[in-house]
Amino acid sequence: xxxxxxxxxxxxxxxxxxxxxxxxxxxxxxxxxxxxxxxxxxxxxxxxxxxxxxxxxxxxxxxxxxxxxxxxxxxxxxxxxxxxxxxxxxxxxxxxxxxxxxxxxxxxxxxxxxxxxxxxxxxxxxxxxxxxxxxxxxxxxxxxxxxxxxxxxxxxxxxxxxxxxxxxxxxxxxxxxxxxxxxxxxxxxxxxxxxxxxxxxxxxxxxxxxxxxxxxxxxxxxxxxxxxxxxxxxxxxxxxxxxxxxxxxxxxxxxxxxxxxxxxxxxxxxxxxxxxxxxxxxxxxxxxxxxxxxxxxxxxxxxxxxxxxxxxxxxxxxxxxxxxxxxxxxxxxxxxxxxxxxxxxxxxxxxxxxxxxxxxxxxxxxxxxxxxxxxxxxxxxxxxxxxxxxxxxxx
Ligand SMILES: Nc1nc2c(c(=O)[nH]1)N[C@H]1C(S)=C(S)[C@@H](COP(=O)(O)OP(=O)(O)OC[C@H]3O[C@@H](n4cnc5c(N)ncnc54)[C@H](O)[C@@H]3O)O[C@H]1N2
Ligand code: MOO
Ligand SMILES: [Mg+2]
Numbered sequence: 001x002x003x004x005x006x007x008x009x010x011x012x013x014x015x016x017x018x019x020x021x022x023x024x025x026x027x028x029x030x031x032x033x034x035x036x037x038x039x040x041x042x043x044x045x046x047x048x049x050x051x052x053x054x055x056x057x058x059x060x061x062x063x064x065x066x067x068x069x070x071x072x073x074x075x076x077x078x079x080x081x082x083x084x085x086x087x088x089x090x091x092x093x094x095x096x097x098x099x100x101x102x103x104x105x106x107x108x109x110x111x112x113x114x115x116x117x118x119x120x121x122x123x124x125x126x127x128x129x130x131x132x133x134x135x136x137x138x139x140x141x142x143x144x145x146x147x148x149x150x151x152x153x154x155x156x157x158x159x160x161x162x163x164x165x166x167x168x169x170x171x172x173x174x175x176x177x178x179x180x181x182x183x184x185x186x187x188x189x190x191x192x193x194x195x196x197x198x199x200x201x202x203x204x205x206x207x208x209x210x211x212x213x214x215x216x217x218x219x220x221x222x223x224x225x226x227x228x229x230x231x232x233x234x235x236x237x238x239x240x241x242x243x244x245x246x247x248x249x250x251x252x253x254x255x256x257x258x259x260x261x262x263x264x265x266x267x268x269x270x271x272x273x274x275x276x277x278x279x280x281x282x283x284x285x286x287x288x289x290x291x292x293x294x295x296x297x298x299x300x301x302x303x304x305x306x307x308x309x310x311x312x313x314x315x316x317x318x319x320x321x322x323x324x325x326x327x328x329x330x331x332x333x334x335x336x337x338x339x340x341x342x343x344x345x346x347x348x349x350x351x352x353x354x355x356x357x358x359x360x361x362x363x364x365x366x367x368x369x370x371x372x373x374x375x376x377x378x379x380x381x382x383x384x385x386x387x388x389x390x391x392x393x394x395x
Contacts, residue, residue, distance in 0.1 A: 001270040001277070003379065004306075004338045010267050011281060011307055014289055015315040018171040018239065025159055028151045028167045030212055032317050035168035037145040037159065042135035046080070047098040051130040054089040054111060054118045055102035061125040068118045074099050089118050098131050105130035148317050170316040173239035175215035176288075177204045178231075180246040180255060181295065182222045199365060200244040200293075200300045207304060211312060215242070222252040231262055238288050242308065245295025248278040255292055256280060264290065272379055273338040275299040275362035279307070298362035302340045302374055305393050324389035325375060328355030331384045338379040342371035343392075354392055371395060 002010070020034040049055065056068055068089035074081045076095030083090055083101035090099045091113075098105070107130065110122040138144060144158060151159075151169070159167055184198035185191050201217050208215045218234055220227045220243075234241055246255035247269070256269065263285040271279050276299040280292030291308050293300040313320055325345065333339040343354035354375040359367040374393040377384045384390070 001272045002268050003272055004376070007268060007271045007279070007281070007307065008310070011311050012314060014267065014283060015311060016173070016239065016289065018173050018315065020168050021171040022166050022168050025156060025165050025167060028159075028169055029153065029156060031151050031167075031169035031172075033145055033149040033151055033155070033167065034147050034170050036143060036147065037162055037164065039138040039140050039142050039144050040162055041140050043137040043161075044132050044134060047134050048132040049074070049076075049092045049094055049096045049098055049105050049130065050132050051105050051107040052094050053092060053105050053107040053109075053130070054113075055083070055092040055099055055105050056089045056125070057083065057086045057102055058104040058125045058127045058129075060086055061104075061120060066120045068120070070113065070116050070118055091118075103127050103131070148319075150318065172211070172213050172316065173312070174237070175208060175213050175240045175242060176218055176234045176238040177201050177208070177215045178218040178220050178234065178241060178243045180220045180222070180227075180243060182252070184219060200295070200297055203297065203301060204242055204244070204304060211309075220246075222246070222254065224254040224258050227254055227258045228261060231258060235262060235284050235287050240308075241284075241288050241290045242293065242304070243280075243290065244293045244300040247280040247292040247294055259284075259290065259292075263287065271338075272336065273340060274335065275340060276303040276306075277337070279303050281307070294362075296362035297365045298342065298359060298368050301368060301395070302342075302362075305374060305395050306340065306376070323352075323392040323394065325352040325354040325373070325392040326389050327375065327384055327386050328353045330386060331356060331377060332382055333377060333384070334382050336379055339377040341375045341377060342368060343373045343375045344370060345372045345392075352392065354390075 071083060071088040071090050072081060073091040074096045076093050080097040081090055081099040083099050092105055104125050104127055106120055106122060106125060112119045112121060149155060179198040179201045183195050185195050187197045191197055205215055205217060220230050243255060246253045264282050265285060266282040269280045270277060275296060276294050278294045283289050293303045310320055341356040342359060343356050346353045354373060357367050357370050373395055376391040
């Protein structure tokens with residue numbers, strides 16, 4: 001058995017670059033940008049009025065004039081008007097081009113308009129007030145976004161403003177999710193007393209969905225020959241195989257043996273941790289990376305978050321932000337294993353507090369559904385107090 005740290009290093013050493021693909025603007029949320037985005041024009045592209053009101057030449061106000069006949073209206077979306085007489089003003093709307101001949105905008109709240117004449121009620125008018133000057137935010141040709149940027153909704157907005165309806169992003173792997181075991185039935189079946197529904201596959205498919213990956217779903221039976229045939233096909237058409245179950249010491253835990261007959265190179269089998277001790281990790285020669293999660297639902301879930309997710313993020317260039325949290329109550333854990341505690345989170349006075357939820361075993365799906373995070377308490381200690389921060393993984 002290896003330590004959590006060793007497992008992480010070995011997994012990080014197997015990351016794969018899946019290349020680049022082009023997707024539609026509304027398909028790119030959460031993806032990693034793989035291109036440079038340049039400003040196709042200045043931002044803002046013209047001197048933009050920022051308040052509804054009137055535009056004047058500010059020096060006129062400075063020389064004592066405070067009434068300005070209204071020459072016309074400059075609306076947003078209309079071509080730029082010109083103020084013909086510098087003693088006059090133009091009404092202007094937020095988002096309009098500042099008219100030629102004007103350099104300041106006074107909001108409606110600071111004027112009175114009567115019989116076509118605007119009277120300024122303000123003490124001061126500064127040149128360029130309430131004007132968002134052309135090119136302030138970016139000049140045409142300047143870099144707006146670099147490869148590696150995570151596409152958030154605000155980034156989608158910027159891409160749209162730049163006229164991009166297709167975007168180059170890092171390609172995601174093709175993933176197969178495989179449940180194993182003769183006790184598993186489909187979720188729309190009524191299980192016999194000795195059967196259970198295969199919930200792990202759906203848990204994995206949905207957490208992959210959050211990564212924009214729509215994986216294929218498979219059920220491998222506890223028959224080594226049939227399992228081998230099924231896996232051969234799955235291996236041939238995927239970049240990653242996520243398996244749950246059949247990696248422990250049971251008489252029907254055929255997975256390691258079957259994989260070995262398919263060109264599997266074991267990188268490790270077993271981590272000094274709870275849950276997830278029998279985790280099997282390796283790679284098919286010239287084929288996919290294989291994560292063999294232990295079948296208990298909590299083990300599958302924890303190993304996905306602690307090992308697969310960082311591997312995926314490293315492969316596609318998503319930066320990992322390490323988080324820490326304080327225990328909500330002291331924990332005693334005697335085995336010499338790292339303990340990944342399921343926790344609920346609270347934030348009193350800005351402190352992140354992780355309170356362990358009590359699971360009966362790593363088969364406890366009911367409490368698993370209450371978890372908001374995983375707090376990793378390191379191996380080599382028995383007692384964990386509330387005054388020390390530990391590594392937190394959000395789920
Ligand atoms: N003699 C030993 N026995 C066990 C050890 C050990 O070290 N020595 N380790 C235990 C630990 S820890 C775990 S975790 C499990 C892992 O077992 P497997 O990976 O072989 O998984 P299975 O035996 O196939 O199933 C375990 C458990 O999980 C349920 N399961 C499996 N797949 C699904 C699914 N898709 N959806 C819902 N539930 C699933 C399965 O029915 C079993 O109850 O081994 C311990 N034993
Ligand atoms: O680690 Mo097993 O994963 O304890 O149930
Ligand atoms: Mg087993």
